[in-house]
Amino acid sequence: MSAVENALPQFSEVRLEEIRALIARYPHPRSALLPVLHMAQEDFGYLSMDVQTMVAKTLDLHLMAVREVVTFYTMFREKPCGTYLLEVCTNAGCMLNGADDLVRHLCDSLDIKVGQTTDDGMFTVAEVECAGACAGAPVVQINNAYHEKMDAAHMDAFIADAREKGGEK
């Protein structure tokens, strides 16, 4: 193995076992690409080029086959985000119930723009498309968990609580 390959991040043995079992469930190992990328993002925080190269090797795919999937799907991130990723749905149902005001409030109170992360690395604010939970508008996804009927007070309380915990999720 070359020095470069040695430097690549690696899945744990437990993960590799999980991936082997996953591959067995499909007619072709390529079908495991999206689930394996989800695992990689969970394990390494984001999908750096090194992580994508490692995923390609793990599934015996060309790097380009991985790249085109990573760049196509919005949930896959090529850059790190804050400890708390605050994704506000601003599509129709949420928009009609105050989502734009909520985004403005978050950006103002955290002093960042949409897509940015606070200097302390704690919070990233993003706008997302319809979360499929419109009865709970406006919806905020915080690190993959749905928080429904959110307003400025709820979010302020969440942020204060998160700051108090000092970055522990």
Next chain:
Amino acid sequence: MIPSDPKKVTKICFDRIDIPDQLKLSVARENGAYKFLPTVLEKFDADQIIDEVKTSGLRGRGGAGFPTGLKWSFVPRNTGKPTYLLCNADEGEPGTFKDRDIMRFDPHLLIEGMIMAGFALGVHDAYIYIRGEFLHEANVLNEAIAEAYAANLLGDKILGTDYSMHLTVHRGAGAYICGEETALIESIEGKPGRPRFKPPFPAIEGFYRCPTVVNNVETLSTIPAILEHGGAWHAAIGKPNNTGMKIFSVSGHVNRPGNYEVPMGTTMRTLIEEHCGGLQHGTVPKVIIPGGSSTPWILAEHYDVPLTYDDLAKAGSMLGSGAVIVMDETADVVAVTRRLAHFYAHESCGQCTPCREGTGWIERVITRVENGQGCENDLQVLNDASVHMAGRTICALADGAAAPVLSLLKHFPDEVRSRLKEKSS
């Protein structure tokens, strides 16, 4: 329990939805889950099941409304290739949130429906393609599936019969287009979700070029009741050609947004006023988007439209996925159109030029109109871009993108003009 008298039916997919601990297999079974499955596996054959589903009049609940039994009958037999069943749980159409409730509150209903559908179609490997954001729902399904395997309701030789079926939950990763069935197939093959040209239809060549049926969560969850009570029973609910119950996801300016399962043919007014507690402001809606953001808008003149595929088509729109987005008099319809234009531009997969370029163009023009920078000619540009991309692409995303823009221009030209930089006289 669902009554065997069709006149007394008030719920099908949501029959068990309020029972606590429904996620546990033991509780689900006490309340009727998998009760009729052994009968189906032992006494029914494939043709009989497909006939019952045809007789039921069930039409696909994901949006297109294609007759389910007919879709199943297109699957060729004895091709030497495996047949696959894919459940479409992508639920991405803005305004739609019904499948999420079935999956998180009654996962065993969907699993049972998939076993029955799989048995009818000779499927041994089935998958639930669930949108990536629904992590909680995927976890709930995985736990339910694990319990079903342990009880031999899934896996090899189900309940001691000769039928075997494996079921896997597959998470998407944030792409609206993957709700289109051929894009969904591309995605579950580990590729970007770009729709395929049809024909061949998935029933002939789908997942890895094998015969494949793609059905929506609500569609599959209706199958157990149809087989237990019979196709004729289902056909007696609702209206002719528009049979059964339907879940409507109501959002926007109503007092009690949520999912409501009602008989097909219930009027829009009844849904909004009796079930959803009426509008937040005023007494008459300004706009109703009746079937998800891709369906043409209807106005107050159609407030009494019966909720069926046929009646909404007559009113110039579509039943779609049953996602009713309600706007009262406070709604800024130009802003809503701009927001939806942004959505379609963001979600266009980019393979067809009219859609890739048209959705971006529309977003730029409607944005400047919203910001008071538009001119009279922009109305023509918006109209032409919409008309020229709809129907000229591989899939229907462009048609969906055109619907809100054309609706805005048709119903609210004065409101658009009032936002222009130089007002026309």
